[in-house]
Amino acid sequence: MTNAYIEPEGCELLCETCAPDGADGYPDGGGEADCPQCCGQCHEPLGNALTSDGVAYVIKAVRQSLRDGRAKRNTVYDCYNGTHYEGSRHCEIVRDWARDVSWYGGLSPYDEQLLTRYLTWTDR
Numbered sequence: 001m002t003n004a005y006i007e008p009e010g011c012e013l014l015c016e017t018c019a020p021d022g023a024d025g026y027p028d029g030g031g032e033a034d035c036p037q038c039c040g041q042c043h044e045p046l047g048n049a050l051t052s053d054g055v056a057y058v059i060k061a062v063r064q065s066l067r068d069g070r071a072k073r074n075t076v077y078d079c080y081n082g083t084h085y086e087g088s089r090h091c092e093i094v095r096d097w098a099r100d101v102s103w104y105g106g107l108s109p110y111d112e113q114l115l116t117r118y119l120t121w122t123d124r
């Protein structure tokens with residue numbers, strides 16, 4: 001996990017690289033949240049812990065990505081240019097979330113299998 005920062009006058013979480021001097025730091029990627037947090041500028045994942053709603057959010061994103069089909073999952077979008085995910089396939093974002101959540105305990109066997117399959121199917 002990384003520290004997250006918030007500008008003195010801002011409300012966006014930023015990574016250490018993007019944080020301006022004087023930004024307030026928060027440990028553990030900004031702390032537990034209902035979805036995976038990323039830097040507001042470069043989109044690098046901050047690695048925050050997730051609430052049960054946050055885990056459900058990731059499981060839902062994995063299901064949606066599977067429904068989207070292989071072509072959409074493997075598309076590299078221009079909107080990622082200049083971010084942490086530049087040149088990455090669309091599924092790489094969901095893969096990062098799924099990898100983090102796969103380490104959580106307490107997932108149902110069905111959800112564990114879903115995450116394992118997703119990580120396998122979307123691996124290059």
Ligand SMILES: [Zn+2]
Nearest residue numbers: 015018039042
């Ligand atoms: Zn950043």
